Amino acid sequence: TQLLEQSPQFLSIQEGENLTVYCNSSSVFSSLQWYRQEPGEGPVLLVTVVTGGEVKKLKRLTFQFGDARKDSSLHITAAQPGDTGLYLCAGAIYGQNFVFGPGTRLSVLP
Amino acid sequence: DTEVTQTPKHLVMGMTNKKSLKCEQHMGHRAMYWYKQKAKKPPELMFVYSYEKLSINESVPSRFSPECPNSSLLNLHLHALQPEDSALYLCASSTTTGGYGYTFGSGTRLTVV
Numbered sequence: 001t002q003l004l005e006q007s008p009q010f011l012s013i014q015e016g017e018n019l020t021v022y023c024n025s026s027s028v029f030s031s032l033q034w035y036r037q038e039p040g041e042g043p044v045l046l047v048t049v050v051t052g053g054e055v056k057k058l059k060r061l062t063f064q065f066g067d068a069r070k071d072s073s074l075h076i077t078a079a080q081p082g083d084t085g086l087y088l089c090a091g092a093i094y095g096q097n098f099v100f101g102p103g104t105r106l107s108v109l110p
Numbered sequence: 111d112t113e114v115t116q117t118p119k120h121l122v123m124g125m126t127n128k129k130s131l132k133c134e135q136h137m138g139h140r141a142m143y144w145y146k147q148k149a150k151k152p153p154e155l156m157f158v159y160s161y162e163k164l165s166i167n168e169s170v171p172s173r174f175s176p177e178c179p180n181s182s183l184l185n186l187h188l189h190a191l192q193p194e195d196s197a198l199y200l201c202a203s204s205t206t207t208g209g210y211g212y213t214f215g216s217g218t219r220l221t222v223v
Contacts, residue, residue: 033211042114042200042214043153050210088152090212097143097166097207100152 003027004091004101012107016078021104023089024071030094032072034063037086037103046074079108112137116201116215124223125191131218133184133201141207142184144176145200147217153200159184160207191222 005024013019023032031050035043047056049065049072056063060083062075076083086105090098114135123129133142141160145153158166159178167176173195175187184201198219202212 031210035214040198040217040219042202042217043212045211045213048210097155097158098212099155103152105150 003099004089006087006089006101006104008104009102010105010107012109013079015080015108015110017108018075018077019079019106020073020075021087021106022071022073023091023101025091026070027091027093028069029091030069031092032065032069033090033098034072034074035088035090036083037088038084043086043088079106081108081110084108112213114201114203114213114215116199116218118218119216120219120221122221122223123188123191125193127191128187128189130188131186131199131201131220133186133215134182135203135213136182137203137213138181139203139205139213140181141204142178143202143204143212144184144186145202145214147198147200149197157186158207165207188220191220193222196221 007022033048034046037043047063052067052069054065060077064073086103088103089101092098117132144156147153156170157176162178173190177185198217200217201215204212
């Protein structure tokens with residue numbers, strides 16, 4: 001049983017479109033992270049959220065942590081081919097190590 | 111220095127070989143991790159070192175042997191591996207365990223023949 005679920009599993013869109021990917025759990029997390037991973041490379045940390053309801057923006061990326069700290073979303077505005085990659089969420093239950101979700105594989109076509 | 115450096119980048123080894131993967135960071139992080147990632151899957155935690163002591167071993171077979179010689183270095187010794195052990199092996203570090211973000215290395219792509 002996955003502690004974290006991510007949806008959709010795969011997403012293929014045209015350059016310039018907007019998209020949202022989701023990370024959900026039945027567990028409450030003390031903090032949650034989003035990473036992007038490109039083929040043959042390690043994951044790169046995009047953001048960490050710790051407060052329920054928190055919204056963080058990173059250029060065209062907007063991250064939201066659910067009020068109950070059980071879910072999160074990542075919204076990308078005007079997607080570009082450089083956004084292509086595997087988006088992983090990782091959650092930590094207080095005092096424990098982070099657990100990764102299965103990932104959303106995004107392809108942005110020029 | 112804000113990087114985690116892993117060597118080698120690629121490794122092909124036979125099932126009777128002994129090899130080691132190396133990981134180095136100079137960010138003063140006191141937690142270091144080994145992850146295994148199979149194709150199209152998320153990283154799976156193997157080992158956690160906290161202040162140079164092994165704190166978590168996620169039921170990893172004994173053919174994988176971790177070592178933390180000092181606060182900057184982490185090794186993974188490999189012996190008698192199986193073809194199904196072929197994967198991307200990732201090293202990561204964080205300020206402490208449960209810290210607010212991991213810094214990952216680029217990984218070692220291991221192929222066991």
